[in-house]
Amino acid sequence: MEIYKKDGFFQNYCETARKDISSNKFNEFAQLDNDEKRFGFIKSMKSIITDLKLSHQFNGKNLEKSLQFKNLGNKAFQKESWNEALAYYNMCYLSIPDSNEQGKAIVLANRSAALYHLEKYDLALKDIQRAIGHQYPKEMMYKLRERQARCYLGKKDHVSALKSFKETVQALDDCQLPLERRQKLERDAQIMINLLPRNIEAEKKLTKSKKSAGVTSKKSAIPEHFVDKALYFDYTENEGRFAKTNSDLKPNTILLLEKPYVSVLLEEYSLTHCSRCFKRASVPICCPKCSDVIFCSENCAKSSSFHQFECGFLPILWKSGASITCHMALRMITQHSEEYFLKLRSELAALSSKETDKLTNDDYRKVYKLVTHEEKRSAEDFFQRSLMANLLNACLTLGGYYSTPESESYIGGLLLHNLQLLQFNAHEISELQRESERDIGNSVFIGGGLYPTVALFNHSCDPGVTRHFRGNSICVRTIKNISADSIVAENYGPIFTQVSRDERRNTLLHQYKFECSCRACGENWPKFADMNPNILRFKCDGSKICSNVLEIPAEVNEFMVLCTECGEHTNIMKGLKSLQDTDMLFKSATKLHSAGEYEVALAKYVEMMNIMNEVLVPPYRDYHLCQQGMRSCMLEFGNRYIKTKSNK
Known part of the structure; x- marks a missing residue:
């Protein structure tokens, strides 16, 4: 897997850097025996920050542009084109400068109105609270309180609706409306204040009768992480660790649900999907500083501590042509603190499989020992990856990640290590996309993830399992009968029904460094056609x-x-x-x-x-x-x- 695309600036920089190094120096580099030394060698030779004139790039926030989007949203709203209005309000919110607090409040309020008309009441209520938090004008507060009440009515939450109608009446004291208009709004709110107690009383009686009848509406919770008890991991010298089953498995058995250690979206999905959980965000939360990512909720935004070190540098990564695995290598670092990695330094090399199996998926030690095929790499490969590690490290340096320069060489070595292990262990995260409801759809690559357990599954050109994704979590299911004590294999790309044996083997040897000997290859099964x-x-x-x-x-x-x-x-x-x-x-x-x-x-x-x-x-x-x-x-x-x- 290439670490960069040819349409970015990194390729030219890499080729120039390679030409600049003498044969003696390159031979010296080729003799180095660990990643920290390789990283340090390139760092001493090249100043990437100076050479490429790297700095933060905050290009998305623009007051004039945000006002244009707001006006377009208002025009769409007046035409009752609610989805169109919502899209423009989203773009306005994304581009409005963080210093414009009241502007944010107003566009959030406008967005809540579009959501109300789309009957997305919970989302509208969240935007109302956000608008209030951003100092929505006091003289206009009656609009938000009345809309809040209507949303609760739509949800049939009459207790909250009653409270909001009372707040509407109070907010009208601060409005600047003509007296007649104000009195009408107050009368309308009072009518609801008088009617709702009867509804609330009726709801209480209904709830009481349901309880006495033993009616419950509990939903079974779907676990975030699950490994079937039949699954275990064996080891051989040739195959490394691999999945097996200790009992017969039927088709459509869910073997595994796993959250990623790290996951990253492709650039083209960075403004449609949540940067943390990969859910589509129809009502996004944005970063205060940049317009490069979005989140689906405040919780995801607060939990994305990695973004503070990537903020302003994503445009650099994208322009460089760095592959998604490079971004993943960086995020494997940014989602933990410098102090976290320094504490692990003495124990990383000595970890055993028994120890790592007991660790949680957010622990770097869980993935550190995954295969890198370091012994099969050429000096040229190490040179390119070491240079890329230095580019990623430049983002950390400029982003204020380091508190002490002494840790930079060690963390840089981890970046280089990450670039190697991701080549063989990362998975493409997909989404089934359709042009219409009747369309059969295509499975589209939207991002990449590293799954510590799934990474241990070996390959077969006739796999026993398939995978799909819920957000960025992976689900692995069986697609055939698998007998006890058999290997449970997934597929790394080429399937025998579509690709000839020679082509499959060449692809796997080039990309994953092994010659496939699965049954389909051993017996040279024919393609489907x-x-x-x-x-x-x-x-x-x-x-x-x-x-x-x-x-x-x-x-x-x-x-x-x-x-x-x-x-x-x-x-x-x-x-x-x-x-x-x-x-x-x-x-x-x-x-x-x-x-x-x-x-x-x-x-x-x-x-x-x-x-x-x-x-x-x-x-x-x-x-x-x-x-x-x-x-x-x-x-x-x-x-x-x-x-x-x-x-x-």
Whole structure:
């Protein structure tokens, strides 16, 4: 995986730096035996901050631009184009300078009005509170209190609505409206103040009757982190650590739910998704200083301490052409303090797997020992990554991360280490995007994440699991039957149904430094397009334990088939009847999938696969069509976005 793209300034800088170093100096660099020394060598040779004239870049805040967006939002609001108004108010809020406190309050109030008309009452209420917190004008406060009351009415929270209508009456004392207009608003509020106590009393009686009847409305909580008890991790010298199962696994078993150690959005999604949790933020919270990121809530904004050291430097990273793994390498540092890493310094190298397995996912020690293939890297590779580590370190230096210069070389070495381990352990985070509700959709790469447990899964070109994402959390599910004591493998990119063996192996060797020996490669399974639909691959059903595959023409006349391996006969009549059932199940599942009944469709696909698993042996077309149907259903349980729906 390349650490930079060719359309950024880093490539030219790297090529120039390489030309400037003499052969003797480069040989000296090539002999260095650890990352801290490599980082320090390049730092002593190049002053990146001076060479590239690096400094904070706060380009997004602009009062004139924010006023233009507000005016466009107001025009859209007057036309009752609520979604359009919301979009403009978001852009206004993002671009308004932090010093303009009252301007912020007014645009937040305007945004709350658009949200109210969209019946997004909870979001509107949050914006009302934000507007009040930003010193919304006292003479206009009656508008917010009345809107707050209407939002609570929409939520059927009549107690809060009553309180807000009373606050509306009080706020009218400070308004500057003509007397007649003010009196009308006061009369309207008083009518609600008189009516609501009856509603509240009726609600109390209804709640009491529900309690006496034993009616509850508890929802089962979805855990943030979960590892199936069947999953464990083995080790061999050749394969390292890898996932296995100690019991039989059925298709659609959730094996793992995991939050990332680190995650980063691509630049093109930095203003549509929350920088911390990756949820789409239709009502964003912005950074006071920059317009490069957004958050979905105050909680996410407060929990994103990493941004204080990245604020003003993201445009530099993006312009440099640095890959997303470079940004992840930086954030692996910025989400902890300098002091945190200094405390870990003496124990990082001595960590064992047993120790790291017990650590939480936010602990750097959990990921430090992940494979880097340091021994297979060339001096040229180390040179480029060391130079990139120095660019990332420049952001830390200018961002005020360091309290003492002595720690810079050590942290720089960790940046270089991070760049190496991320190459082999990071995952692309995806979102299923559709142009319309009827569109089949595409799984789109929106960011990257490092998942300490999933990173231990080995590869197969015929994987046993698939993954989807909820925000930036990963969910791993089985897509076939996996027998006890078997490897549980995921896929690193090329799947045998789509890519030839030679191409797959070349890709994996180049990118991940291993030659694949999975079953699909070992037996050189055909691509999906090359599978013969007229041949069925039956399991030998003889009394002896036999792993032979009986390849039978689809139009067969003999139902007792002799196995050439064990010498016994298999009656394929039962299998043929079962396959008739799978045809019906597939049609039913496909229809349910198209209708949006994803849970039911998935259950049909699972039933179909279990039937096929009893009698047939992959590879064969129906099996892999069934798997693809399962994957498509599972994607529906993760990140999804329908473009036209959001614009209605």
